Amino acid sequence: MCNRYASKTALVATAVLFYLCIVERTGFGQKRDEVRISLRQAIEMALANHKDIELARQNARLADWDLKSVISQYEPRSTFNSFYEHTQLPINSFLSGGVNGSVIQSDLMAGYRLEGLAGRGGGSYQVDFSSRRFTTNNIFAALNPQYPSDLSVRFTQPLSRGRLVPTRLKDIEIAKKNLQLTDTEVRKIATETIINVKRAYWDLVFARNRMTIQGEIVRDTRAQLELNTRRATTGSLAVSDVYRTEARTAESEQSAYQTAEAVTRAENTLKNLIVESAASDLWEASLVPTDVLDSAETSVTLQQALTAALDNRLELQESDIAREINAIEQRYFQDQTRSQVDLVSSYGLAGLGGSPNSLIRSLAPTAVPGFLEGAYGQSLVNLLDNRFNSFRVGVQITLPLHNHEAEAKLGRALVQSERVSTQREKFKQLIQVDVRNAYQAVSIAASQQQAAAVVRLALEKQHASEERRLNVGYSTNDVVLERQIGLAAARLSEMRAQTEHQKALADLERAMGAALEANRVVIRSR
Structure with missing residues (x-):
């Protein structure tokens, strides 16, 4: 055993x-x-x-x-456009100035826009510049060809809603x-x-x-x-x-x-x-x-x-x-309950230059001013000399009949x-x-x-x-x-x-x- x-x-x-x-x-x-x-x-x-x-x-x-994307709202945006346009219209009046029964026009245009947002105050700006070369067979045109140019600046400034707490800042x-x-x-x-x-x-x-x-x-x-x-x-x-x-x-x-x-x-x-x-x-x-x-x-x-x-x-x-x-949302929604009051202002400059139309000299004894005679460069000179300008300022007010949405969002906040x-x-x-x-x-x-x-x-x-x-x-x-x-x-x-x-x-x-x-x-x- x-x-x-x-x-x-x-x-x-x-x-x-x-x-x-x-x-x-x-x-x-x-x-x-x-x-x-x-x-x-x-x-x-x-x-x-x-x-x-x-x-x-x-x-x-x-x-x-995401933060960089939101900040990019303040980056200026530019737009450039250019086009050529040719038109031929029948005359319907002896004052139309056309020859052989039609008015023929050619327009070569170029434009540039710069727009963006102000760093403070909720404002926005817009700058536009355009220039053209315009030709026509209209006998009443004082300049042919002519070179119009325009420069305008527009600025919108909120005075109530959107001034202290704009949406982009929020x-x-x-x-x-x-x-x-x-x-x-x-x-x-x-x-x-x-x-x-x-x-x-x-x-x-x-x-x-x-x-x-x-x-x-x-x-x-x-x-x-x-x-x-x-x-x-x-x-x-x-x-x-x-x-x-x-x-x-x-x-x-x-x-x-x-x-x-x-x-x-x-x-x-x-x-x-x-x-x-x-x-x-x-x-x-x-x-x-x-x-x-x-x-x-x-x-x-x-x-x-x-x-x-x-x-x-x-x-x-x-x-x-x-x-x-x-707290940020409360300030924003409190601001949104206010009325929309915006100060809108703009200032524009215009320039013009061209060659005097020989067909109208016999009809209009008044001579074209010398500062208008010239090519595209003369148009820019007249633009920068501020010979022709326009100014506009005003207030735009938006009064909603009811603002329940902003009030509801404020209450929720x-x-x-x-x-x-x-x-x-x-x-x-x-x-x-x-x-x-x-x-x-x-x-x-x-x-x-x-x-x-x-x-x-x-x-x-x-x-x-x-x-x-x-x-x-x-x-x-x-x-x-x-x-x-x-x-x-x-x-x-x-x-x-x-x-x-x-x-x-x-x-x-x-x-x-x-x-x-x-x-x-x-x-x-x-």
Whole structure:
């Protein structure tokens, strides 16, 4: 029976050895590429590669282009046109001046317009210049060919609606605020990413430490199984005791497989935060954290944490920007409820030059003034000399019978202002609860860590005492193994408490809005 049992035990030992080889290959990465990574490196990689941050940066660039698009409304616009026109009309009066029953005219025209918006006050301007070469067979034309030219300037200035808060200015101010919102969103996502990386990093540290301890338990239980098997073979130990040790070995093996899976899951969670893409070589590597769990404590008081949160939390900054946008809309819609009163003014210059018509000299004894005789250059000279001009100024008033649309939009903006204020108070209350919970979690985690350390120290002393008892024959290997397993569980409990403490500290950084500053991170959204 003992031989049969020895054979069975050898098979179990072989299985355990095979498992250890698997754990060594998959868990500790001896056969895979091993990448040592610090917490700082993980944070930097996540900020550089995480897709949510990249999407937020792209949104910021989109908002930047939106702002440039709105500002472009102030860019002057120019229009040039040129055409040639030929007409031949029948005469219907002896005063038509036509020859052979028709009036023939040729007109070559060129024009240029420059228009734009004033930088302040909501005004708009328009500058037009045109010049022509006009020929005709009309015998009554004083100049043929003639070169008319015109230059006019028109300016419209709102006196009531649109003067203080023009639509384009409102659009620009809101676009600037939207750009600030996207910048805040980038920082917000970066903060969340940092906290997620820290939590995932410490989870991986714990998982690898747990796998190391579980491997030691497998080694110890296997050694105990081999010892009990030899004792059972010599008849100094009951077979039932061997079965109990065998079951314990199988349980430790099962736990080791579970810890190996936990390491893989923890690695994948961290890799998902830091790798650049699904094709990254890092997916096939084994991550080895270089930072270790410690007993770091926070020196921040609860009141300091609450004050920092109210100063730094990005939710409140977003609320401030929303309030500023609402204030812009209120001013604009308040302005829209006014009547439309515009000051309209224009000034024009005219020039003319040409060759005197020889056909009319016999009919009209009055000679053409000399300053009109010439070609296109003479027309421009007369234009610039301001010989012929026109001036116009007036007021254009638009009085709507009802202005319910503007009043409704103003009313909505006022209600929205109340809503923004209510949301801000809600955020402040939620932030206070968040900080208090995070601060309490840090305190509890620190206490649990201290308690776990006391338990571990006590079990270390108990284990050492049991080994001394074994050396003098007052204890057994099974009891020592029990103490070893209990000590391993205490070590795991302490490591879990340390991990939760580190994660609680990270959550407190998030609650205080201090994650970027605490980790020395400067975010550039564009």
